[in-house]
Amino acid sequence: MIFFHNIGLYFTMLKKMFDKPTKWSVMRQLIIKDTEDTVVNSLGIISFVSFFIGGVITIQMALNMTGSLYPKYLIGFATREIIILEFAPTIISIIMAGKVGSFITSSIGSMRVTEQIDALEVMGVNSINYLVFPKVIAMLLYPFLISVAMFLGMLGGMAACIYGGYSTVDNFITGIQTEFIPFHMTYAFIKTFVFGLIIATVPSFHGYYMKGGALEVGKASTTSFIWTCVCIIILNYILTQILLG
Amino acid sequence: MIEIKNLQKSFDGIKVLSAISATFERGKTSLVIGESGSGKTVLLKCLLGLHNYDLGEIKFDGINYKNISDKEKMGLKSKIGTVFQGSALFDSMNIEENVMLPLKMFNNYSNDEMLDRVNQVLKRVNLENTNKKMPSEASGGMQKRVAIARAIVNNPKFLFCDEPNSGLDPNTAIIIDNLIKEITDEYKIVTIINSHDMNSVMEIGEKIIFLKEGNKEWEGSKHTIFKTDNESVTNFVYSSNLYKKVREMYIKNS
Numbered sequence A: 001m002i003f004f005h006n007i008g009l010y011f012t013m014l015k016k017m018f019d020k021p022t023k024w025s026v027m028r029q030l031i032i033k034d035t036e037d038t039v040v041n042s043l044g045i046i047s048f049v050s051f052f053i054g055g056v057i058t059i060q061m062a063l064n065m066t067g068s069l070y071p072k073y074l075i076g077f078a079t080r081e082i083i084i085l086e087f088a089p090t091i092i093s094i095i096m097a098g099k100v101g102s103f104i105t106s107s108i109g110s111m112r113v114t115e116q117i118d119a120l121e122v123m124g125v126n127s128i129n130y131l132v133f134p135k136v137i138a139m140l141l142y143p144f145l146i147s148v149a150m151f152l153g154m155l156g157g158m159a160a161c162i163y164g165g166y167s168t169v170d171n172f173i174t175g176i177q178t179e180f181i182p183f184h185m186t187y188a189f190i191k192t193f194v195f196g197l198i199i200a201t202v203p204s205f206h207g208y209y210m211k212g213g214a215l216e217v218g219k220a221s222t223t224s225f226i227w228t229c230v231c232i233i234i235l236n237y238i239l240t241q242i243l244l245g
Numbered sequence B: 001m002i003e004i005k006n007l008q009k010s011f012d013g014i015k016v017l018s019a020i021s022a023t024f025e026r027g028k029t030s031l032v033i034g035e036s037g038s039g040k041t042v043l044l045k046c047l048l049g050l051h052n053y054d055l056g057e058i059k060f061d062g063i064n065y066k067n068i069s070d071k072e073k074m075g076l077k078s079k080i081g082t083v084f085q086g087s088a089l090f091d092s093m094n095i096e097e098n099v100m101l102p103l104k105m106f107n108n109y110s111n112d113e114m115l116d117r118v119n120q121v122l123k124r125v126n127l128e129n130t131n132k133k134m135p136s137e138a139s140g141g142m143q144k145r146v147a148i149a150r151a152i153v154n155n156p157k158f159l160f161c162d163e164p165n166s167g168l169d170p171n172t173a174i175i176i177d178n179l180i181k182e183i184t185d186e187y188k189i190v191t192i193i194n195s196h197d198m199n200s201v202m203e204i205g206e207k208i209i210f211l212k213e214g215n216k217e218w219e220g221s222k223h224t225i226f227k228t229d230n231e232s233v234t235n236f237v238y239s240s241n242l243y244k245k246v247r248e249m250y251i252k253n254s
């Protein structure tokens, strides 16, 4: 029962997000701040993770393709497919659900606990629009972050390949360019876009509707991370079935 | 004037306010007192429209805000200033931005005009030259004063304060109480203060309503609260030895 109630509440929240918009002069600053908090401040960790995981993917591909049966360029090819199709859009999103999602839940949740949300409401502000909408707009830049992750993932792969002597640069680059299917990029970015919206709204929901005190803020962050992951994993399956199946 | 008639509120079937009726007059500091959990905050949030109440009527200067358009609601909201229990300052904004936000929301002033007004109210609460401090860098008493400045920046006609001096030392608490009283007199505001502090009662209790478990048990003023023989009130008022002594002296003298 509570589960269905919450789903209804989530969609009500999404609808209310567009009611009674906040003044543009205020909203502009909120968007800038939220873009910094969510996308810009995640560049470092996302770059770091992508580069090194890209390297590991390449090494494992190379080790699984020993013997003369496989042409060397397949290492680059496999690395590219894994990074574009799954690693960058999905795994990075799970990391973002942890980093950005828990930040969103705890910042909105602590505003709820300390009555800052009530204070917004009595000032005639639509607090859902004020708090959630700029985060959704900020996450429209999320595909940019994922492009960086894709690029650095492949760069990391190439670096690992050369450093470990698994294949030549030329082979790797040939592999990256082999049988490139543009629709795979479309698929990846559709996923990214949807996951971005999930990362902005599901944690906001958990923060906005939380009850209790400081301890519950921590609990809400954990619950929010779990549900964000569940949504991402399920939507990942559904979108893959629809778009590639 | 604010009139409450027969106000009832329950959460999940548990009654929190039962049939509260009261009037609060302009230019007076009215206190709602009672133990914690007696329903003071819920009453205040019903007045603010943050809680929907089950039954009853609330009128601001004769207007029941349940029956008015959204635009009129905004108009009413612009006339209400609120000081929340924990100050509820926005952590991510400095003091100046905190005080300026209600100005931005309800008006179309230029930046300079807003800044002038902000400095004016910050001066009124004795907080000059703290504009750029963050709330986390301010003491509890300063935070309360910022919250008061934010509440009065739009020249409100109604001021609600939820335990404005909880967590402050007695001296600072009295300063805050008197500040609210002065502002109420100065601008002729309808002021409602939630409190469980006997010092506030004695300083500024021009009208006092005593809540117990969601019922209005007693109504009076700082002049009559010592004379009452309502047991719930006397138990609350004379819970400390200091006030027991005060009462003995009071009875001896009169």
Ligand SMILES: Nc1ncnc2c1ncn2[C@@H]1O[C@H](COP(=O)(O)OP(=O)(O)O)[C@@H](O)[C@H]1O
Residues within 6 Å of the ligand: B011, B016, B034, B035, B036, B037, B038, B039, B040, B041, B042, B043
């Ligand atoms: N949002 C809520 N949901 C359920 N019960 C609540 C809620 N807010 C307050 N209550 C209950 O209402 C009663 C009165 O609370 P409150 O008005 O906060 O007391 P106080 O007089 O200390 O301000 C308490 O028993 C509290 O548990």
Ligand SMILES: [Mg+2]
Residues within 6 Å of the ligand: B040, B041, B085, B162
């Ligand atoms: Mg309270």
